Amino acid sequence: MNEENSENSENLENAEVEETTEQVPDGKRFVKKKRRERLVRKGRLKQERLRNVGRFFLMCLMVFGLYHALKLKGWYMDSKAFSRVDGNAIQIINNHIVPSHKIMVLLKNSNVPNVPLYMARTASIKKEIMKLSPVEDVYIRRYAFPARMQIILRERTPAIMIAPDVKANPAAFFTTDGKLIGHEFLPLKKSYKTILVLSYGNKGDDYHKWDLKRVKEIQKIVKYIETYSKEPVEYVDFRNPNDIYVKIKSVNIRLGRLDETVYKRIERIPSILPQVKQVKTKVKYLDLSWEKVNYLKLE
Secondary structure (H helix, E strand, O other), rough: OOHHHHHHHHHHHHHHHHHHHHHOHHHHHHHHHHHHHHHHHHHHHHHHHHHHHHHHHHHHHHHHHHHOOOOOOHHOOOHHHHHHHOOOOEEEEEEOOOOHHHHHHOOOOOOOOOOOHHHHHHHHHHHHHHHOOOOEEEEEEEEOOEEEEEEEEEEEEEEEEEEOOOOOOOOOOOOOOOOOOEEOOOOOOOOOOEEEOOOOOHHHHHHHHHOOHHHHHHHHHHHHHHHOOOOOEEEEEEOOOOOEEEOOOEEEEEOOOOOOOOOHHHOOHHHHHHHHHHHHOOEEEEEEEOOOEEEEEEE
């Protein structure tokens, strides 16, 4: 029994030694594995360093290129751009009333930007151009290569032309927003459809004192007369504000005062105008100055 027990105990010890030997890794294989992992880590670290160095040099190259690109002459306007009307650096668009040379004269009060044009401030240039009475608004666009500026105007719309006589040259004009603009911006292009109003500009008919209300009133009267007469108005004689005349193709119409009854008096035109065309004697004017009475004044 003792011998069997000793044999069994030896067998158990041998089995434990074999099991322990199997669990312990091979030394050479373990060292190779660790060395391989160390080399992989070194390779990855080296690649990362190379990438960082490459990024750094690329960044330096980009900064260097950007710096020199911003120094190119194409970004900068010619120092004499505001003093040459026929130059290519300034382009003026949509100026039908204001001549280009008047705008260039104002630009001389502003300095040509000495920075790249995309960084230039144009508020001072706009402020100078807005001093021109026909200009309602200004838009400024900037371009590069070559550096140039585009000035786009939005001008007021002419409505009433002022002249002392039918045959005289106009002295000024009013716009649809009631702005009075002087003779320095005349003559206007024929494409503008305006109402000719005769006025001396002094004493009782001083048009310099007219406002937007008066401009709209004249426009309304002209529209009324053209509607009821079916003829275009040639001019409105405002030289005597208390005795106003309106000339249409077939006859001169006397309106008198512009009171609250003026539109009712104009409405009588369709019933009287046929009589004017039937009269063989030359008619001096059709009198609508009375509230309930109207008649033809013969020459």
